[in-house]
Amino acid sequence: MKKVYVETLGCQMNKSDSERIIGILSHFGYEETQIPEDADFLIINTCSIRQLSADKAYSRVGVWGKWKRQGKRKGKYIKIAFCGCVAQQDKEKLLKRFPFIDLVFGTNNIYELPELLKRINKGERVCATPEKPYIADETQFEIKRAKSFNAWIPIMEGCDNFCTYCIVPFTRGRERSRTPEKIIFEAKKAIKNGFKEITLLGQNVDSYGKGLGDNITLANLLRELNKIDGRFRIRFVTSYPTDISDDLIQAVKECDKVCEYFHIPMQSGNTALLKDMNRRYTREEYGDIVKKIRNTFEDVTITSDFIAGFPGETQEQFNDTLSAIDEFELDYSNTAAYSPREKTKAARWVDKFIDEETKMQRLAVLNEKNREACIKSNKKFVGKTLEVLVESAEKRNGKTILASRAGNNKIVHFEGSEDLVGTFQNTKITRASTWHLFGELV
Ligand code: SAH
Ligand code: SF4
Ligand code: F3S
Secondary structure (H helix, E strand, O other): OEEEEEEEOOOHHHHHHHHHHHHHHHOOOEEEOOOHHHOOEEEEEEOOOOHHHHHHHHHHHHHHHHHHHHHHHOOOOOEEEEEEHHHHHHOOHHHHHOOOOOEEEOOOOHHHHHHHHHHHHOOOOEEEOOOOOOOOOOOOOOOOOOOOOEEEEEOEEOOOOOOOOOOHHHHHOOOEEOOHHHHHHHHHHHHHOOOOEEEEEOOOHHHOOOOOOOOOOHHHHHHHHHOOOOOOEEEEEOOOHHHOOHHHHHHHHHOOOEOOEEEOOOEOOOHHHHHHOOOOOOHHHHHHHHHHHHHHOOOOEEEEEEEEOOOOOOHHHHHHHHHHHHHOOOOEEEEEEOOOOOOOOHHHOHHHOOOHHHHHHHHHHHHHHHHHHHHHHHHOOOOOEEEEEEEEEEEEOOEEEEEEEEOOOOEEEEEOOHHHOOOEEEEEEEEEOOOOEEEEEO
């Protein structure tokens, strides 16, 4: 058997794509390895969200190029493929820039891999990055899921929002949704195979179903998935603030398997800046949605994403971001310094760019605010009982410490037997640290 190594950068959508890639390759005589040095086929699945992520891909593949040359001298012929969001963006340029790459394939044609493989094995160098929107929807191949309890299931792909900073509409194309039948089929299979959690993925999960018919919405999909027999949980990411409908909140409330957790990126706490970002809500509208959700669920957590140093951001506007984290009691936020992306609107506003030093300084302040918010959020749960799914066990000072995740996505550590891995348990929270909770088995 030949060995394939896949390195995945980027979001859960990319991780899910990699699981499908490995699944397909395993039908064609490849076995996955975790050791890149052992592989006959090296694949890098790339992310283009910031320049930093793209640069990581270029430097990694550069190392592989050296291995390929060294291998050849010893009679070992390895193949190298470059896929994902940077591939979708750079296309043929990659074959020119990196003469050792055999295959470039985009986010739209993972399921053409068997054909592409034949061509590169004949010695051809191939670039396959069609513009036609396509959804990773084949069900004929097994998916090699990376996690043992959580199954990622893409429900929609692409984005029509064109936020002025964001590359995703260019790398993932226009929004398209999978049919409920395909999704339910995949979910049932995962649950039958022992998965305890399914996470529905999409760049904007709450606009799921657009174009498929009136009753096909995320809310109704959750209701259908909730009917599947078995003990498991359902999650969904990522939500666009103003696309969260009352019906969706209602569905989360009525479906016992759906977790009380919302990831709702705000990006900035300042309305004028939000407008420049082409986000279609004001600071107040974002707050209203958060309040509605908090009033509906007791132990809900709401997480967010923020960008520091967007073109034209003043110190006052940046302060609005800090105060939004406090005002809306956001439980955790992903943070990033603004990175100009080719083709996007904001990348052309060079005269409004914030200098690197200010950007980095704001990012540090933002991270500190996030840390504070996290401790505050964790402390809210001390004394409460949370139901958790046990994910792993580790020996520490002669004790077995279990790492688990609550429905609201909080990580809870507690002492217990290793057999509990993969089961649902109740834990009473005794202590909070910055990023975790500590508890005891009830
Ligand atoms: N669809 C999601 C976000 C997907 S991208 C949404 O609408 O919120 C993930 C995160 O990366 C974004 O939320 C944003 O905070 C960050 N991001 C996107 N483009 C960026 C850029 N050019 N520079 C810095 N951060 C960026
Ligand atoms: Fe990017 Fe905006 Fe689409 Fe999110 S909604 S993927 S930030 S363009
Ligand atoms: Fe990155 Fe593409 Fe995801 S740009 S964040 S891997 S959709």
